[in-house]
Amino acid sequence: MVDIATRVYNHKWKIDPIVRSLIDTDFYKLLMCQSVFRNKPDTKVTFSLINRSRSVRLAEMVDEGELREQLDHVRSLSLSRGESTWMRGNMFYGKRQMFRSDFMEWFENLRLPPYHLEKRDGQYELTFEGAWPEVMLWEIPALAILMELRSRAVLNSMKRFELQILYAQAMAKLWEKIKRLQPLEGLKIADFGTRRRHSYLWQDWCVQAMIEGLGKKFTGTSNCHIAMQRDLEAVGTNAHELPMIYSALAMTDEKLAAAPYDVLRDWHEEHEGNLRIILPDTYGTKGFLERAPDWLTSWTGIRIDSGDPAQGAETAIDWWRSRGEDPTQKLVIFSDGLDTDKIIELHKQFQGRVRTSFGWGTLLTNDFRGLTTNDALAPFSLVCKAVSANGRPTVKLSDNPNKAMGPDDQIERYKRVFDVGAQKAVEVVV
Template sequence: MDIAGRVYNHTFKIDPIVRTLLDTDFYKLLMQQMILDLHPNTKVKFSLINRTKSVPLAKIVSEQELREQLDYARTLRFTNSELIWLAGNTFYGQDQMFMPKYIDWLRNFQLPEYDLRVEGDQFVLDFEGDWASVSAWEIPALSIMNELRARSAMRGMSRFEIDVLYARAKAKLWNKVERIRFLQTQVGDDAVKISDFGTRRRHGFLWQRWAIEALMEGIGSSFTGTSNVKHAMDVGVEAIGTNAHELPMVYTALANTDEEMIAAQYQVLSDWSDFYGERLRVILPDAYGTTGFLRRAPEFVAKWKGIRPDSKDPVEGVNEYIEWLKLKGENPMEKIAILSDGMDIDSIEKCVKLFHDKIGATPIGWGTNLTNDFAGCSPIDNDADFKSMSLVCKVTEAEGRPAVKLSDNPTKATGPKDEVARYLRVFGTEGMVEHAVKV
């Protein structure tokens, strides 16, 4: 595919940013199915949050263009072929992961309405309604905003300048592929497991596809799949994902006492396990601090398959998990630690080398630094316009109550200040370390 030519000549009709409802992350579908079954009437609010305040999105991206893309996404419906694939495919070795009741619901699903306005130099973008429906906006909203920013950066560049931009980006990515190949020779192919987690902050749909195919070609069996359901279907790889922070955030927001707040995270795990069984039992412990989560965890948590330490330094997070497993009498070599928070080629090499003989596996969920690393690639003086930003879309209310995420990195905390303070009182600050957020 001539990506540069396609980008230079693209029209809305040929290249809308979100072109199918299947262009989302796999964990969204898994969570949506459970939410529909267990919490069909829960009302929530999701909001776009730009943690990179130095990027004035409302001055970069046209509000009209943003509305056009959001409105177009609302016209999309799942196609019969997509629903047949979801219903009939095997995921994580399990047949019929998605039940007929859920497939029937998807058949008529439409993204709900949105509320968009401008405050200062930032957009305020909110989605309110039934939890299962509103949650589906997270990935398309982030994809749309990130690609509109990239398109803005390329507007005015000539055909050849864009060609050079992509040529350099391809060479930069392929250099990472070569480093992974060398890593395979050092620790063995089985110790290197990498999947694409880059949908939400990607440079663009077409570029994500190119990155996936480059990894398929370049690292062979060490490429284990993609979180993007559309790409997984089209190129025939595994769809990867389990669950996200919105589950404990909503459960905790609905709790009435301090004790119920602390118990909420473990109720999420219990519900998840009851719903999906053993194959998807991966802990996401950092919503209110990993150290406190592990210290208070019921005994059944240690039996789970593994962990995804999402906001601690990956080395610290995996070491903490290994030591906790040993205290619980569990063998770390029978567990996995999925590393997905801002992983780049340096941290991938470091973690795989360090842990390949200390824990069963360290699968890498490679996100922004795979699908949106264009730093230093532009042939003109606009490199800053291509630097990735930390843009999230989080649940901010549940049944009218504020929803809060603390994180192992307090810089990532979301929610009203008084509520963040209350959550810190309830959960404590054990193990939390503040550091800059890059992606």
């Protein structure tokens, strides 16, 4: 077992770059990247860092030189022979050769494109521009770097003994959470915590704790590098990025209304089984399901990532019933801001009504709340999103208006096209 406190105390060691592999990323990014590589390889996109927690003034905490050093390190990475072998030969979701040869040949020769970095009003403006398949792979490493550099800035003033106590307390805190989950019959839960983790070493420790504490109830990790190292299932499907960019490319309102389904039509051609998971909330879950084509009802399930999770699940159950499907055979994946209390509540509420699974993210891999003075390590909401495609702005509405993004005039257009009515705002913690 790694002595994390000692490694943090010596965190300048070259043994601990923040991102240590191109597959130190979420599995769904690689699945989506292959889909984009196949369907829209020439689309030009811009991704940008967005700090929703403006009170966390990153540019005043994180040294610009250190940030550039870590970003430059990521640009030096390429796929190793062992990583390529794992991707080409491993079984994912019961299927071998998930990644096609032409995609793998491209990925094996990839180096991530340049970045643009500047400071403005206490925040970093970090942007990436270029071909969609290349630029999209910056999202997860960029977030992981900023989150861990913020953690290092807080921990930098702590001495060795203080760090030992801090990590001992954090380990005990997580173990208590795991113990509360142990009695839940039929629980299926995975690690979704890469993008806003405290650190790579801490995420790896959390995964090991889940393996020991939950056994078969722990279904895997979204982090491909950790999945490879720990011989775990790599889990994940697709994200809002796809409908946001497909929609930005739509030149008419009619094509805009069809864009979210065009995404899933492309996905349907490539994947089956548990990879056929609908993410319906990009432009409002209720309207998306009401207008959904019948062939989508045969998909395995739905992932709920904004709004009230219980209401989202009820909406999905009603939709399946209205289309003649048996909800007890369908899968609902909860993945938005989860912690132990909410996991237990949702598991009990929907047990026997649908199959449930949980993607436990930030509050698994970055919950140091209450362990430092002024809660200096409390998690915050940092995202890296596609903001334009071929020069046209992207829009996300979400089921929570606090997560909406895009120019005001385009937000109003999208609300009209997708018939989004009043929404209930929910505080965004992570």
